[in-house]
Amino acid sequence: MLMQQINATFAEKMHFIAIExxxxxxxxxLILPLQGTLNLKSGPxxxxxxxxxxxxxxxxxxxxYYSNDRNEFLVFYIPYNLLSHHSDSDVxxxxxxxxxxxxRFLMLSECQESITNTAALNQLLHYSFQLIRQNQKPVSIRYLQDNYHTNISLQTLAALEHYHVNYYSQWFQKKMGVSVxxxxxxxxxxxxxxLLRETTYSMLTIAQQIGYEHQSSLNRLxxxxxxVSPLIYRQDSKNRKNSS
Structure with missing residues (x-):
């Protein structure tokens, strides 16, 4: 069902029922929790x-969406013109x-006033968009960047994004332009x-530092x-540094 357009920001406390x-x-x-849980599905x-x-x-x-328990959420209805410069098209x-x-405390305070101050709500929403932008890097990407030196499964990454494994691979390729x-x-x-430029670690130690068990994996990389081999890369880096 397509819902009609809105022209101004407003918010309300909502309860969701068990019927999907x-x-x-x-x-x-923008949905902020107050009590209970909300089950929501969007695409995959x-x-x-x-x-x-x-x-x-x-x-x-x-x-x-639906909910099977006692719940309450603060739900903001945000017109398109307020969103056009603040967020992308992703959930x-x-x-x-x-x-x-x-x-949430400030938003609740505004919503409980007898007359809603739309300008104040918009200012709070602008701040919320800043928080959203700061966290727009997908959680699985952040996980990869923090844990690349460990064994990471596709199942783990897909679960972080709440995607099926097969869909996650397609999503990642589209999002990052390369495979996982x-x-x-x-x-x-x-x-x-x-590590090759800044340390004197052995090739095996460096291989293990970045998540490989054997030096041969580092050589292939x-x-x-x-x-070139990592040994030649280290020597070339050293020569460039000495000549500069």
């Missing part, structure tokens, strides 16, 4: 919004940290190059992307 409902609308939603993603999470739904986002599923708790394996290799290569 689907719709799409031309405005955005199945999300649970609870006291640990905040959800932003962009305009034209087809989604379905944002964010951790409900102390910044969001403070923001290539992205992981480049993260490891970047760190290996730094450098031959594939640099065309």
């Amino acid at each position: 409902h689907s719709h799409v609308h031309s405005f955005g939603h 993603r199945s999300l649970i919004v609870d006291y640990q999470h905040v959800l932003f739904l962009p305009p034209e986002c087809d989604h379905s 944002q599923y964010l951790d409900f940290d102390d910044r969001w708790r403070a923001l 394996q290539t992205y992981l290799q480049k993260l490891r290569l970047q760190e290996a190059k730094r 450098f031959k594939q992307y640099e065309g």
Whole structure:
């Protein structure tokens, strides 16, 4: 079901029922938890919004939702013109940290006034968009960047984004322009190059530092992307440094 356009920001406390409902609308939603859980599905993603999470739904986002427990959420209806310069077209599923708790307190205070101050709500929403932008890097990408030196499965990454494994691979390729394996290799290569330039670690130690068990894996990585062995890369880096 397509819901009509709105012209101004407003918010309300909402309770969701156990019957699944689907719709799409031309405005955005920001959903903040107050009590209970909300089950929401958008495309291939199945999300649970609870006291640990905040959800932003962009305009034209087809989604379905229901709740099986006692619940209450603060839901903002955000007109398209307020969103056009602040967020992309992706669903944002964010951790409900102390910044969001403070923001929710201020938003609730505004909503409880007898006359809603739309300008004040918009200012609070502008701040919320800043928080969203700060966290727009997908959680699985952040996980890869922080844990590239460990064994990482596709199942783990897909679960972080709430995607099926097969869909996650397609999503990652579209989002990053390379496969998960290539992205992981480049993260490891970047760190290996730094270690070769800045330390005297052995080749085996460097291989193990970036997530490989054997030195041969490090050699293959450098031959594939640099065309030389890591030993030659280290020597070339040393020569460039001495000549500068």
